[in-house]
Amino acid sequence: MTDRYGADVLTGDWRAPRRGRAQQVEAQTGLVVEDVDTGWCGAVVRVEKAGGMQVVHLEDRRGKVKGFPLGPGFLLEGSPVVLTAPTAERRAQVAAAKQAARRTASGSVRVNGQPARVASGSRIWVEGRHDAELVEKVWGDDLRVEGVVVEMLDGVDDLAGEIRRFAPTAQRRLGVLVDHLVPGTKESRIVAAAEKVSQHVRILGHPYVDVWQSVKPARLGLQSWPVIEKGRSWKHGVLAELGWPHTSQTDVALGWKKILSSVRSYSDLEPTLLASVEELIDFVTVP
Structure with a gap:
């Protein structure tokens, strides 16, 4: 029998918008x-x-x-x-954060739960406090795992004598990181003489006037590091060019603290410094 009134208009989703439900x-x-x-x-x-x-x-x-x-x-x-x-x-961001947490600032796989290790006899020497603080920030975790201590030289003028006093051996090696190590400089002549003291020492460096320059300038919003004329204190000159306080040694210390805080990992450093430090770590740790 035919339904003269058709289907019930109230059945179904009669309130649905014309374009459908969201x-x-x-x-x-x-x-x-x-x-x-x-x-x-x-x-x-x-x-x-x-x-x-x-x-x-x-x-x-x-x-x-x-x-x-x-x-x-x-x-x-x-x-x-x-x-x-x-x-x-x-979820992807959380996964990326967890992955990053498994790496040290140097990019190495983080070692967790390892007991403190007694320092080995081998050493890495750097020229000054700023060099040591930068190496500690990026490679500190790796060096503690290996038991390698970083020590400050406070200059390399008597590098050959310091190496003789240390008396490196095959089991007690010495790595040295030198600033401004480029051909024809005072540093290159000092290193050439020091390398003759022992076969168990490796001396490497970077071409920068100061370790500050090994931090990529982009981390400070710069295209390049300022060029400071000869005869002027390089660090004080850089701070002045950056518009930061620059008259005292305290200003220098605070300026370096700001620069160091911009370094998050090895990717914020110039490749020349990375290569030298990594090679020195290998030299004093690999049998």
């Missing part, structure tokens, strides 16, 4: 959506908390970025969506 979609970077209220269309560039709420930032085709409250009110390919926090990206 589906939840993660606000992944690069996802292109449109804000319903303003018509703004753009790609997701980031999601962040602001003013106690989560905000999604959309970049339009002209490169302009605008923020919107995360949640309903967006269209994805014409269909309504509710944007949610990008949990997949967060």
Whole structure:
């Protein structure tokens, strides 16, 4: 028998919007959506908390970025969506953070739970306090695992004599890191004489006037380190060029503290210094 009134109009999802009900979609970077209220269309560039709420930032085709409250009110390919926090990206960020935590500042695999090791007889010498602090910050974890102590020389003028007094052997090796080690300099002549003292010593260096220069200038927002004329204190001159206090030794110490704090890992240092320090560590630790 034919139903003259047809189907019940109240059955089914009769209240559904014309474009369908909104589906939840993660606000992944690069996802292109449109804000319903303003018509703004753009790609997701980031999601962040602001003013106690989560905000999604959309970049339009002209490169302009605008923020919107995360949640309903967006269209994805014409269909309504509710944007949610990008949990997949967060998981990736957490995983990356955990991976980074497994590495030391030098990039080596971190060793956990190892008992304190008695210092070996081998040593690495550096010219001054700033060199020692930089080596400690980047390679300190590795050196403690190997039981290698870094000591300050306070200059290399009597390097050959210091090596004789140390009396290195095959089981008690010595590595030396020298500043401004370039051909024709006073340092190169000192090193040439010192290398003749023992076969169990290795002397390497970097070409920079001071170890400060081994920090990539970009870490301080610079294109390059300032050039300081001869006859002027290099460190005081650099601080003056940077617009930092530069009249006293305290100013120098505070300036170095600021530079050192910009170093996060080996990637913030120039390759020349990295190669020299890594080779010295290998020399004093590998049988």
